[in-house]
Every structure is written in C-alpha cells, then in structure tokens.
Amino acid sequence: xxxxxxxxxxxxxxxxxxxxxxxxxxxxxxxxxxxxxxxxxxxxxxxxxxxxxxxxxxxxxxxxxxxxxxxxxxxxxxxxxxxxxxxxxxxxxxxxxxxxxxxxxxxxxxxxxxxxxxxxxxxxxxxxxxxxxxxxxxxxxxxxxxxxxxxxxxxxxxxxxxxxxxxxxxxxxxxxxxxxxxxxxxxxxxxxxxxxxxxxxxxxxxxxxxxxxxxxxxxxxxxxxxxxxxxxxxxxxxxxxxxxxxxxxxxxxxxxxxxxxxx
Numbered sequence: 001x002x003x004x005x006x007x008x009x010x011x012x013x014x015x016x017x018x019x020x021x022x023x024x025x026x027x028x029x030x031x032x033x034x035x036x037x038x039x040x041x042x043x044x045x046x047x048x049x050x051x052x053x054x055x056x057x058x059x060x061x062x063x064x065x066x067x068x069x070x071x072x073x074x075x076x077x078x079x080x081x082x083x084x085x086x087x088x089x090x091x092x093x094x095x096x097x098x099x100x101x102x103x104x105x106x107x108x109x110x111x112x113x114x115x116x117x118x119x120x121x122x123x124x125x126x127x128x129x130x131x132x133x134x135x136x137x138x139x140x141x142x143x144x145x146x147x148x149x150x151x152x153x154x155x156x157x158x159x160x161x162x163x164x165x166x167x168x169x170x171x172x173x174x175x176x177x178x179x180x181x182x183x184x185x186x187x188x189x190x191x192x193x194x195x196x197x198x199x200x201x202x203x204x205x206x207x208x209x210x211x212x213x214x215x216x217x218x219x220x221x222x223x224x225x226x227x228x229x230x231x232x233x234x235x236x237x238x239x240x241x242x243x244x245x246x247x248x249x250x251x252x253x254x255x256x257x258x259x260x261x262x263x
Contacts, residue, residue: 001025001057010092013085016075017093022053022063030105031062031097035114039147039180042071045111048250055254062101066093079169079181083189090121112137116193123200132257134208138217140193147177196220201228206260208253209235
C-alpha cells in the first residue's frame with residue numbers, strides 16, 4: 001500500500017482541491033470516495049477516516065479522501081465554500097480517478113453532512129451502485145437549527161457575551177458558526193437537504209445509525225429508499241465521534257463497513 005497526496009485543479013471551477021489517495025498493492029479496480037462532514041464534525045472524524053481508508057486499501061480498494069474547496073488543505077477560505085460548485089469538483093474528480101487509476105467501480109462513504117452529499121451525488125451518476133451513509137443529518141433545516149442552538153449554548157456555558165451571529169467579509173454577509181462563516185448559498189444548500197425525500201434507484205445503501213439522529217426520521221429515510229433500492233440499516237453502540245474526542249475507538253464501525261462488503 002502506498003499513499004499519494006496531490007492538488008488537482010478543476011477546469012470548470014478553477015478550484016484547487018487537495019486529494020489523498022490510498023493505493024493498494026494489488027488493485028481490484030474499485031474505489032471508495034470519502035465525503036467529509038462540515039464544521040467541527042470534520043476534525044473529529046479524521047482519525048476514523050484514516051483507519052477506515054487503510055483497512056479498505058488492505059482489501060485492494062483505492063480510497064480517495066479529499067477536502068472541499070475552502071476547507072482543510074484545499075485552496076480557498078472557509079467563507080468561499082460553495083457546495084453547488086463542489087458538485088462540479090466531485091464530478092471532475094470521479095473522471096480523473098477512473099482514468100488515472102484504471103478504476104471501473106466507485107463506492108461512496110459519507111459521514112453526517114458528507115452522507116447527505118453522497119446521496120445527492122448518487123442521484124446524478126448511475127455508475128454509483130453502493131453507498132455507505134454514517135449518521136446522515138437527514139433534515140438540513142433541522143441540522144442548522146441544532147447548530148445555532150449549540151452556538152448559543154457555547155456562549156452561555158463559557159460566559160462569553162453574546163457575539164453577533166452575522167459577520168461581514170469583503171462586503172458580503174455570512175452567518176458565523178463558531179468561527180466557520182457560511183454564506184447564504186451554503187445555508188440554502190444545507191437547508192434544502194431532505195434525505196427522506198431523495199430519489200434514486202437500483203442501489204445498495206448501508207446506513208449506520210449511532211445515536212444522534214431521531215429514529216422516526218431515520219425510519220422515514222429507510223421507508224422512502226426501500227421502494228427502489230436495497231437498504232440495510234444498522235444501529236451501533238459506539239462513540240459519537242463527531243461530538244467527542246478524535247481518538248475514540250471506532251473499530252466496531254469499521255468492522256461493520258468491511259462486513260457489509262460481503263453482503
């Protein structure tokens with residue numbers, strides 16, 4: 001196994017995207033694309049993603065981890081995030097990996113917001129047949145409400161006087177989520193997410209529920225997707241790694257993902 005790190009410039013958006021590709025010693029010509037969560041949840045899943053990527057790579061899969069434009073090691077600033085353009089970045093990245101690494105099959109694995117983004121992508125590409133969705137947020141508007149409540153409670157618990165929710169950058173207004181400025185377009189993209197209304201067919205979808213998401217909302221998702229797809233919902237008793245320390249042991253979740261590959 002070897003790991004390749006590089007920047008990829010997307011012609012349609014001019015975005016410079018940081019990519020980390022885990023390359024197997026012997027390829028099965030299949031690849032996993034990992035989709036990140038956002039805000040503070042991104043940092044807390046990094047260790048899990050590395051461990052999962054290396055385990056999958058040892059099973060002969062290519063694993064592609066990347067940062068959305070404006071996040072992580074990719075070019076741009078947080079306030080420049082634009083998920084409508086991110087969809088174009090991902091489309092180009094798919095094409096690049098398929099050709100450059102002689103891959104003929106792509107699977108998606110997303111965590112929280114990344115799970116919803118993976119589902120959106122799956123509606124656009126028929127060649128994506130398998131998705132692994134880890135604790136998806138399901139309702140974008142509900143997610144934003146929860147994040148705004150967390151912001152309010154953070155200031156209350158720490159005794160910091162209420163800060164302005166809105167900040168100005170380069171003549172534009174952004175909503176500040178504890179240091180993460182989100183534009184109106186990003187807020188609209190997130191707010192429009194409704195996983196229980198998404199529509200695609202003939203896919204295998206593995207959903208992993210830990211404890212964050214309402215069971216009623218999750219059941220609605222399973223009911224909707226089961227009409228035209230194979231759905232397996234697994235409830236796990238493991239740490240909520242997006243709200244706790246990064247070093248939490250996620251072996252249970254990784255083992256479940258690997259076991260799902262044989263179903």
